[in-house]
Amino acid sequence: MTLLADDPTAAAVLSAVPCYPVPPHGRSPALDALRAARTGHGLAIGNDGVMLILRRAWLALDVPLTPPISAYLPYGSAGEPRADLRCGLIPREHLVSILEHFYAALPNEAAGFVVWNEATKAFSLHFPAIDEATPSRLVYRTPVLAPDWHVVCDIHSHGSGRAFFSATDDADDADATKIAIVIGRLDHADGLEMASRLCANGLFLAVPRSPFSGDDDAA
Ligand SMILES: [Zn+2]
Structure with missing residues (x-):
């Protein structure tokens, strides 16, 4: 497997905030894991733009960071934006x-x-x-x-x-x-x-x- 970076510090940064292309059908184990994580964040690169996927114990946030990418990419959609309170509504x-x-x-x-x-x-x-x-x-x-x-x-x-x-x-x-x-x-x-x-x-x-x-x- 080709490494994302040959410098350990750079590799650690890219691992902490990963960036995944979206397969044509829209899902991958890596993206599913990022979306299901208790905490963390990373990027999904879809043909419809770059999505920030951020998770906290109390928050699930998917927010587009860019407009759709105009170049042809054989990728799927980064998905719908969401901002959900995992903690539920505050009384x-x-x-x-x-x-x-x-x-x-x-x-x-x-x-x-x-x-x-x-x-x-x-x-x-x-x-x-x-x-x-x-x-x-x-x-x-x-x-x-x-x-x-x-x-x-x-x-x-x-x-x-x-x-x-x-x-x-x-x-x-x-x-x-x-x-x-x-x-x-x-x-x-x-x-x-x-x-x-x-x-x-x-x-x-x-x-x-x-x-x-x-x-x-x-x-
Ligand atoms: Zn103020």
Whole structure:
């Protein structure tokens, strides 16, 4: 068999993030293993483009990275995009609890995490240690979780400000795999604002539907 790389470091990198051509009929043992993995990511090269396949204990994400490849390739389709919560929908009461926490912190910004236990399948909340909180600035620590626990949602408030992802938020989220949510205008009579995105492998993706139970509208 021809090696993918003759340098051990390069070979390790290519093995950690593999890249597989898609056979004409669409499946291969290597792609099936990547899709079934508990955690990891890699690329599928189809005639319809390059697909990022990313797995976490709580997330199954297949997202196209490129448009269809215009050159003729004797490959199959990389498949349909998906973004599925392996952990299931988050019980809505957790969002309610976080909002209560945010209201109590006004006029300051605040933050809360929805975490999920892979072994027990239980969701829980984690309120981080806050280093600094003002109406326009929040410095908090990403939780260090016990084994089996995963951050699913990182939610912070912008107090009475608009809900949007700031340059600081972009920098904070660049390396994470999580659903990021910003809540704004908490004190407005018209109701609060919410912005959400799925952060994965340096991508910021639209959240196709609310991750919370009992909420059919997109967040
Ligand atoms: Zn922010």
